[in-house]
Amino acid sequence: LKARRHERLASIGAVRLRFRRRSFAMVQHWKVVGGADKGGIVVRQGSDLKSAQEDERLSTDAIVKELAKIGGRLQYAIVSGKGPQTGWVSIHLTGKELCVKVDDISAAAEPVPMTLEYQQSDACRARCEAEIAKTVPAWNYISQQQVMDNHLKVKPGMMYGLDFPFTEKMLFEMGPTWLTKAFHAAGTLGKDNAVTQLIPENKIKVTTGNNGGKFLFEARYKKQVEGLHTKLFAKIPHPCEGKTLSDRISTSVNKQPMELYEINSSRLLEATLPVKIPKFYFGDISNETSNFILITEQVPFSDPEPLDYEGKLAESGKRNEALAPFKIEGPYDKCMDWTLRGHPFEYYLLLVRTGAKMAGLHKSGKMGDPALLAAQFEDFSNKAPEVFGINPSKSTGGDPKMHKAKVTSAVAFMAEDAKAIFPAFCSDSGFQTKFTNVLMTLNAYSAEAMCWRHSNQDYISLTHNNLNVDNAFFWRDENGELDLGVLDWGSTGQRALGFKMWWWLYCGDFDVLTDKMDDYLQCFVDTYAEYGGPKLDKAVLKNHFVITAMEQMQGLCAAVPQIYRMCGKKHWPTIKNRYDSRIGENIDGKSTLRLYLHVMNTIIRIIHDSRWQGDQVLERFIDEFCSAAGVPRKEASAIFPA
8 A cells, every 4th residue: 555655746846935815906817718710819909899900819728917998898818728928808799798707717717737748859858958068168176265256247058158137127227138138048939029018016926935936927928839838037146245145155165066957957968857847947056156046937836825834724723725726726835734725644655755766767778978067066976985984093074162052052943942832852851861861962064964865876866955845846647646746956955865765855854754754764775776776774774864963953053143143132032832923924035044943953862862862873883884894883072062
């Protein structure tokens, strides 16, 4: 039964969108109901019934946006359906309605099933093969100072050699002429076609995520052809200033070149990925400035209203009802699984299967030439031990004295200021000692843990690096089966698969994670082998997963000062649970605070809970590594400060 369930959740696999409403004049939409026997209704170039008639009709069931209305004549812009992008039509004719008003266009428009048809087409394959054949310079490391000095400069991109916009304002200033040139260069728009107009999305704004800014817009074309999207999405860098300065430095310096890998995922892998992704239109990045832009089709999410940050659904035990077949759920956000329209296990199992499928295909060589992919994406395969910086006598992590101070600060935060949202055992001296020893020891073996996870090549493959519910878009088919597409491909590459699994599952609730961990592991092992990978040992995979989890706790301990900046000490005495708006809602459009607190809660339980025994997993890793390397365990002086 379990195997059938895994198979039933087969994926077909775009940039997390978090929507924010603002005041705007209501736009009237219309649905075409006439002309069914003629292939649609007549479109003219002007409001006058004697004005020139367009060659193409506006299709029945099309949804249009009202631009102007004069008597019984309607000037429109097409939203969905086929026909001229804009023009004038009659609302009624000889007593028959040709167009009717609609208030909810999501209900009026028939959802279009998401498929892999384009990605598996000859056109997509030819585009990807042409991109793979290009010679693109290797990425050179850039410093924080270089980013600070150059972030406002316009420089050519690495892939296409074009100057490119890296803000929404710049895109509209450079306009249709630039976008036409960019799409031609990327091979996503026919040479006989052109972008004629850009229209900003003023109704729905996308708040910025942790790794980049995002916005929506519409494009109009000289010729509208099937498969050419008018509703588009763009991802750009954070401004290198103010509240997003630290985020910009994190992505452009500390995580570089994660944006290059994201662009490459769409640019190079669109035709071979076993999962639906938003159609690629253009992407490029400058190695000199770290600026970038990625343009794809827009995902038609159905839930643009604010999420249930207050936890009303969680407290009621209810979930939002399922949508109509093929309507896209969400967008969802991290660490808010009570907002999912089905049981979280169903969603996370599908994410695991999707990531494992890609890893298996890559391992079997079906994703493309392994050597070429290794040069275009992050690659931790086939590395010699010395590459990781192992040292048998010294700590290979942070300075022990400084690290101990961070751990001590985190213990005090969980046991005192934030005790209302952390388990009572955080105040127990025995747990505090165990927690401190685990993190200090793992810090000392930081490089060794990296080396250990990457020592067996069977456990390394290329797949998505951060496959959370907010980095996917979900829908159900006519039988109610859950399916998905995938976005946010930053830092895609080859790493240990247990490491990958942690970053797919870390935002789920601890109880579901604990109850279903064996199912997740079995699903990964079975799917990886099914799609061409070797058979893995679940125990090894789980050990890698647990060590990765505890490694993240090191960074979270260091983030305690940032937590206090997002929610000051004066607030904590009156915070009673995770749903308090001061810690539950997004801060400056980002889930950072909610995520930090949620994941800290999960990891301390992995260390403490007898079903996980994180401290014992750490001891087994050290024994295994030291035995294989033929070295003794490190002395206490290398682990703890004097």
